[in-house]
Amino acid sequence: MNEKKMDIAITGMTCAACSNRVEKGLQRMEGVTSATVNFATEKAIVSFDHEKIDVPAIQEKIRSLGYDVIKEEADFQISGMTCAACSARIEKGLSRMEGVHSANVNLALETGNVEFDPSVLQPKDFISKIRALGYEAELKGDIPEGQEDHRQVEIRKKTRLFYISAAFSLPLLWTMFSHFSFTSWMYVPNFLMNSYVQWALATVVQFGIGRMFYKGAYFSLRNKSANMDVLVALGTSAAYFYSVYLVLSGSAHGLYFETSAVLITLILLGKVFEARAKGHSSDAIKKLMGLQPTMAVLERDGVAVDIPIADVEVGNILVIRPGASIPVDAEVISGTSAVNESMLTGESLPVDKTEGDTVFAATVNANGSLRVRASNVGKDTVLSNIIRVVEQAQGSKAPIQRLADRISGIFVPIVVGIAIVTFLVWYFVVAPGEFAVALTSTIAVLVIACPCALGLATPTSIMAGSGRAAEQGILFKTAEAMENTKAIDTVVLDKTGTITKGTPEVTDFLVVTGSPREQLIAMAAAAESDSEHPVAKAITVYGLELVSELPVVKHFEAIPGYGIKSVIGASTVFMGTRKLLANNEITLDATISDAKKLEIDGKTVMYMAVSGSHVATLAVADTLKDTSKQAVAELHALGLDVIMLTGDQQRTAEAIAKDAGIEHVVAEVLPDKKAEVIASLQAQGKRVAMVGDGINDAPALAVADIGMAMGTGTAVAMEAADVTLMHGDLLGVADTIKMSRVTVHNIKQNLFWALAYNSIGIPIAAAGLLAPWVAGAAMAFSSVSVVLNALRLQRVKLRD
Ligand SMILES: Nc1ncnc2c1ncn2[C@@H]1O[C@H](COP(=O)(O)OP(=O)(O)OP(=O)(O)O)[C@@H](O)[C@H]1O
Numbered sequence: 163m164n165e166k167k168m169d170i171a172i173t174g175m176t177c178a179a180c181s182n183r184v185e186k187g188l189q190r191m192e193g194v195t196s197a198t199v200n201f202a203t204e205k206a207i208v209s210f211d212h213e214k215i216d217v218p219a220i221q222e223k224i225r226s227l228g229y230d231v232i233k234e235e236a237d238f239q240i241s242g243m244t245c246a247a248c249s250a251r252i253e254k255g256l257s258r259m260e261g262v263h264s265a266n267v268n269l270a271l272e273t274g275n276v277e278f279d280p281s282v283l284q285p286k287d288f289i290s291k292i293r294a295l296g297y298e299a300e301l302k303g304d305i306p307e308g309q310e311d312h313r314q315v316e317i318r319k320k321t322r323l324f325y326i327s328a329a330f331s332l333p334l335l336w337t338m339f340s341h342f343s344f345t346s347w348m349y350v351p352n353f354l355m356n357s358y359v360q361w362a363l364a365t366v367v368q369f370g371i372g373r374m375f376y377k378g379a380y381f382s383l384r385n386k387s388a389n390m391d392v393l394v395a396l397g398t399s400a401a402y403f404y405s406v407y408l409v410l411s412g413s414a415h416g417l418y419f420e421t422s423a424v425l426i427t428l429i430l431l432g433k434v435f436e437a438r439a440k441g442h443s444s445d446a447i448k449k450l451m452g453l454q455p456t457m458a459v460l461e462r463d464g465v466a467v468d469i470p471i472a473d474v475e476v477g478n479i480l481v482i483r484p485g486a487s488i489p490v491d492a493e494v495i496s497g498t499s500a501v502n503e504s505m506l507t508g509e510s511l512p513v514d515k516t517e518g519d520t521v522f523a524a525t526v527n528a529n530g531s532l533r534v535r536a537s538n539v540g541k542d543t544v545l546s547n548i549i550r551v552v553e554q555a556q557g558s559k560a561p562i563q564r565l566a567d568r569i570s571g572i573f574v575p576i577v578v579g580i581a582i583v584t585f586l587v588w589y590f591v592v593a594p595g596e597f598a599v600a601l602t603s604t605i606a607v608l609v610i611a612c613p614c615a616l617g618l619a620t621p622t623s624i625m626a627g628s629g630r631a632a633e634q635g636i637l638f639k640t641a642e643a644m645e646n647t648k649a650i651d652t653v654v655l656d657k658t659g660t661i662t663k664g665t666p667e668v669t670d671f672l673v674v675t676g677s678p679r680e681q682l683i684a685m686a687a688a689a690e691s692d693s694e695h696p697v698a699k700a701i702t703v704y705g706l707e708l709v710s711e712l713p714v715v716k717h718f719e720a721i722p723g724y725g726i727k728s729v730i731g732a733s734t735v736f737m738g739t740r741k742l743l744a745n746n747e748i749t750l751d752a753t754i755s756d757a758k759k760l761e762i763d764g765k766t767v768m769y770m771a772v773s774g775s776h777v778a779t780l781a782v783a784d785t786l787k788d789t790s791k792q793a794v795a796e797l798h799a800l801g802l803d804v805i806m807l808t809g810d811q812q813r814t815a816e817a818i819a820k821d822a823g824i825e826h827v828v829a830e831v832l833p834d835k836k837a838e839v840i841a842s843l844q845a846q847g848k849r850v851a852m853v854g855d856g857i858n859d860a861p862a863l864a865v866a867d868i869g870m871a872m873g874t875g876t877a878v879a880m881e882a883a884d885v886t887l888m889h890g891d892l893l894g895v896a897d898t899i900k901m902s903r904v905t906v907h908n909i910k911q912n913l914f915w916a917l918a919y920n921s922i923g924i925p926i927a928a929a930g931l932l933a934p935w936v937a938g939a940a941m942a943f944s945s946v947s948v949v950l951n952a953l954r955l956q957r958v959k960l961r962d
Pocket residue numbers: 656657658659690693695697698722723724725726737738739766767768807808809810811831832833856858
């Protein structure tokens with residue numbers, strides 16, 4: 163297949179209707195296999211057959227619909243980077259190109275992402291640029307499946323190089339025994355002591371294996387920057403060429419061939435360990451990807467046939483056998499069973515499924531058998547979305563990383579300066595004329611000062627942490643969200659659907675004496691049948707229990723924050739708050755307007771008016787989610803302020819808040835004012851997390867420092883949020899904050915050790931107390947220890 167995937171950023175969309183239009187328009191184009199347009203991110207993700215259609219045609223289509231394409235994104239896989247100086251350099255090189263909006267290079271993931279103006283540039287321009295900088299790059303979408311594991315190839319290559327390097331270095335290491343008095347009794351074959359043999363062995367390592375360091379150093383210097391390759395090349399070359407000089411001038415003693423060879427070998431060993439450990443930091447994603455079964459059972463003409471999952475189409479009827487993994491997102495059409503959804507939500511209790519329920523790809527069916535109709539396949543499944551979000555988060559940059567990048571960018575030139583000073587001080591002051599002594603200290607300084615651990619510190623923690631969070635049903639959209647969640651001090655919770663289940667039931671339906679109660683209930687149910695609001699559903703369900711057929715609604719209008727207006731037959735029906743009636747100049751009937759008692763019980767009270775007179779008062783009750791109370795207590799225990807934010811009446815809200823253990827309530831807030839409440843809290847200096855599930859929460863989620871959406875809620879809320887809680891329960895809020903705290907703590911540990919290692923190591927090396935090979939081992943160890951520390955995040959347990 164010649165399918166290509168492309169992200170296209172679009173401007174000018176003002177609402178979800180716009181994005182729908184663009185989506186439809188793109189989907190109808192010949193050659194486009196799928197298109198999704200996201201209003202919140204202002205992005206279209208388009209898959210297309212690039213033999214049938216090209217990118218300019220797609221852009222032209224978007225423009226013809228009245229919107230503008232500003233920039234495109236391209237993702238690269240980059241290999242050959244050794245430290246943060248490399249990634250910083252590529253980033254700089256790319257962002258200086260004309261037409262580039264932004265460039266991001268991730269050292270740990272070995273990926274690059276560029277936002278650019280497609281009228282000026284093409285993805286292949288970036289590849290040539292990256293190659294010119296001395297690295298290898300591939301456009302991500304172009305990598306054939308199965309080859310994705312470039313990392314494994316890289317590890318194998320490095321391991322092989324290490325073995326070769328070790329084979330040539332070990333004989334040289336052996337000769338070291340003759341240097342020290344306490345090991346001089348050991349046998350060392352005579353020919354190994356021959357300086358020409360040593361020279362030969364060292365040459366293989368220096369130029370055969372060490373070529374990669376020279377190459378890296380060359381490209382780095384040519385681009386007027388310096389990375390770890392420069393340090394390694396300088397250090398090992400100094401030892402090597404000094405020894406060559408000694409041999410040529412006839413000396414067979416005091417050679418330093420083993421120093422250069424052993425250094426290169428040790429650095430390689432460090433790289434092997436580092437590459438392996440780094441490979442593990444994306445384990446969580448790999449695990450998720452591996453969960454989807456490869457085959458599905460399709461029901462065709464009443465016969466069950468096995469087909470590859472790629473052939474499943476939306477609308478196909480599939481059979482899910484007991485114990486099987488579910489292949490795609492689907493709606494149950496018959497059968498009942500329990501399904502384990504822990505891989506998506508982190509919740510370990512199986513969820514019961516019957517007709518009408520949705521099941522998700524990669525979840526596991528328990529005992530029953532289900533017949534389902536495929537609703538989302540391929541890249542559209544919830545699983546694919548989770549993977550995409552986690553990958554995006556892992557590829558983004560935490561603010562704290564910019565600091566580390568800046569430090570490592572200026573590190574190398576400074577270190578070279580320190581090394582020169584070290585040499586001069588030793589050679590002219592401490593041990594005048596002792597070239598060898600001065601040289602060893604200088605080499606040790608060059609090697610120990612390598613900032614490779616510093617560059618790995620942040621991204622490896624972010625990768626391991628966000629992967630672990632995803633396993634527990636917490637999806638961070640960006641590394642920035644992961645870092646910033648930690649600083650939250652106030653949590654604002656939406657009421658309906660967030661603290662409560664969001665599935666209210668009608669408890670009271672009081673009518674004016676003498677009016678036909680049943681008929682009014684039927685009217686109310688009909689009037690609400692077009693509304694998406696949870697209370698509307700409750701009223702419709704309540705009505706349908708009583709009568710089988712509802713009157714026809716001629717006209718329907720939702721009045722957000724107040725209620726609805728419907729036209730049934732010749733009458734206009736208003737249903738909603740006391741204010742709604744007041745706004746329409748309808749006076750309340752005194753016999754049924756005393757709502758106080760109902761509200762104190764935590765019930766939501768609504769008023770119904772038909773043809774201008776108040777005829778009924780009804781109440782619905784929603785119950786707390788089972789975990790809400792405990793969750794609020796946990797948030798308090800974490801030292802956070804908890805506030806309930808709702809459009810409901812003050813008294814009702816207070817009653818529910820009391821049940822949940824929340825002391826602050828902001829009630830009767832119109833949907834479009836929720837964001838203002840958040841902003842005013844921020845103006846008081848609070849760092850606010852908003853938790854919500856509804857469309858009306860989306861602006862507040864976007865304004866909040868951290869927006870958290872319930873995975874059970876609306877897609878709009880999830881798009882606006884920084885974090886999605888897949889499980890849809892409030893315990894996830896405390897978990898998210900804890901996860902952020904441990905991750906940031908882990909990053910700080912890493913940065914501390916990386917910096918401490920350099921700043922303690924340099925003076926020790928300058929003082930001549932560190933043999934160069936020990937410095938090499940220490941450097942390798944520092945990178946590996948940083949990665950291993952980050953991997954500890956994969957075992958973080960947030961609750962028992
Ligand atoms: N479809 C409807 N039918 C009747 N009343 C409605 C309807 N929609 C809203 N209302 C009334 O307007 C009030 C405010 O609604 P809004 O959607 O702003 O908040 P909410 O759902 O009560 O609470 P939350 O903000 O916690 O989600 C509701 O409490 C209800 O009394």
